[in-house]
Amino acid sequence: MxxxxxxxxxxxxxxxxxxxxxxxxxxxxxxxxxxxxxxxxxxxxxxxxxxxxxxxxxxxPPSSMFEECIVPLVDGLFQGYNATVLAYGQTGSGKTYTMGTGFKDGCQTGIIPQVMNALFTKIESLKHQIDFQLHVSFIEILKEEVRDLLDPTSLNKSDATSPNAGKVHVPGKPPIQIRESANGAITLAGSTEISVSTLKEMAACLEQGSLSRATGSTNMNNQSSRSHAIFTITLEQMLS
Structure with missing residues (x-):
């Protein structure tokens, strides 16, 4: 090439x-x-x-990863582009650590916490020119079932971390469905979307979802995630 x-x-x-x-x-x-x-x-x-x-x-060094691979994607968000960072690898290979979806106690390790910091730094620098609105959602795909990690009625951590946890269904709440809109956009119908205005609020959403993720002991990691987690940040420019 x-x-x-x-x-x-x-x-x-x-x-x-x-x-x-x-x-x-x-x-x-x-x-x-x-x-x-x-x-x-x-x-x-x-x-x-x-x-x-x-x-x-x-x-x-791993510290170079964010500047070289992720910063251009964050900049692209403010130009109207979509961006996805996907961690792929076998159980115990370090996906959760690299992405930061094991976030707790304000830990800044991982790509997602760094993205959050970069987003709010950029928003702060543009606050006198443009108003932005931010929404986040956090889901987990486990055993072909989509779980809403920000739904307050979902399973608590002790249930979610059970190695025998199966499909999750909350009575009265329809399951999340992955749909494609008329313009080709993929949406998660039924997932909780939370509006956030500060870094602290977004970090709280990441931590809440991280604590609700299903984990279990494997031969490679005592606290390995056995699922796929998707943390979505939606950035909208508000019209004046």
Missing amino acids: EAAAAEDCCVKVAVHVRPLIGDEKLQGCKDCVTVTPGKPQVQIGAHSFTFDHVYGSTAS
């Missing part, structure tokens, strides 16, 4: 190589991924894989 074409690509892939966790070190595990010096490339055995960015291990 030519350089110009690569810059115009709307999807980019970054690899975050996480360090070994305590249990893995105790078991004598070794890193199986080698980073090619000077290149966004990793090698597993005899196979090499090239990406747009590689972070962790001997590659760029």
Whole structure:
């Protein structure tokens, strides 16, 4: 792919190589991924894989990920573009940690808390020119069931973290449905959407949903999320 074409690509892939966790070190595990010096490339055995960015291990520090991969997306929100950051990997690979959907006690670790900070910093700088309105929603897909993590009537944390938790249904509340609108936009019909005006309010929504997520012990992580979580931030410019 030519350089110009690569810059115009709307999807980019970054690899975050996480360090070994305590249990893995105790078991004598070794890193199986080698980073090619000077290149966004990793090698597993005899196979090499090239990406747009590689972070962790001997590659760029994870702290660079936000500035290089996420800041341009945040800037795009204020120009009317949609943006999605998707963490993909097997259980225990570090998705929850990287994204920050294990948010609690005001922890600033992870992409989503950094996005929130960047959003409100940008809004503050534009407050004398433009008014914005923010809404958030937070859902979890677990065992083919969509759970609303911001619904106050949903299961409490002790129920949600049960390894035997099955499908969730709240009496009197219709299940959330994933629908496509006439213009092609994907919506989550029935999910709770909360209006927020401060960083503290948005952080409270992230923390509430994070504490409601289903977790369980796995061979790779004692507190591994066994589901897919989607935290959505909607930014609207208010007309004067």
